[in-house]
Amino acid sequence: MVFVDVGCGDGFFTILASKKVGKNGKVYAVDIDPDGIEKLKSKAKTEGLTNINTKVGKAEDTIFCKQCADLILYSMDLHDFGDPVKVLQNAKQMIKPTGRLIDLDWKKQQMSFGPPVTIRFSQDQASGLMRSSGFTVVDTRDAGPYHYILTVKP
Numbered sequence: 116m117v118f119v120d121v122g123c124g125d126g127f128f129t130i131l132a133s134k135k136v137g138k139n140g141k142v143y144a145v146d147i148d149p150d151g152i153e154k155l156k157s158k159a160k161t162e163g164l165t166n167i168n169t170k171v172g173k174a175e176d177t178i179f180c181k182q183c184a185d186l187i188l189y190s191m192d193l194h195d196f197g198d199p200v201k202v203l204q205n206a207k208q209m210i211k212p213t214g215r216l217i218d219l220d221w222k223k224q225q226m227s228f229g230p231p232v233t234i235r236f237s238q239d240q241a242s243g244l245m246r247s248s249g250f251t252v253v254d255t256r257d258a259g260p261y262h263y264i265l266t267v268k269p
Contacts, residue, residue: 122192126155203248
């Protein structure tokens with residue numbers, strides 16, 4: 116299995132995915148923050164995980180592989196990209212025809228934490244971005260009181 120974590124930060128989901136896909140699987144992780152990537156590398160080394168490939172860079176400039184990804188994850192960051200459509204177009208190139216893309220994101224409602232509500236995408240906005248990038252929305256659901264999950268396929 117191949118897992119791609121776009122906007123991975125310090126690798127919370129990257130580490131979990133690495134363990135899940137096992138030694139024969141691959142995990143690709145990209146983030147614009149070099150400190151986050153260094154923390155991820157350190158965690159991976161401490162845990163003996165050798166199946167993670169990292170990159171410091173913009174998601175808009177990153178395509179790890181062509182039609183290789185079984186699962187691509189955006190975790191609370193789709194709104195952070197300068198060009199989310201370009202990021203999704205890159206995902207479209209990386210994902211297998213049978214793959215899935217997951218967007219775990221903040222609900223567009225006022226909260227005393229998280230990113231400003233003005234930059235968040237509602238579920239409808241995120242679904243529209245996915246559709247305009249050539250994906251089909253498979254499932255939309257709440258993920259607790261503050262987040263939602265979109266699952267899409269190519």
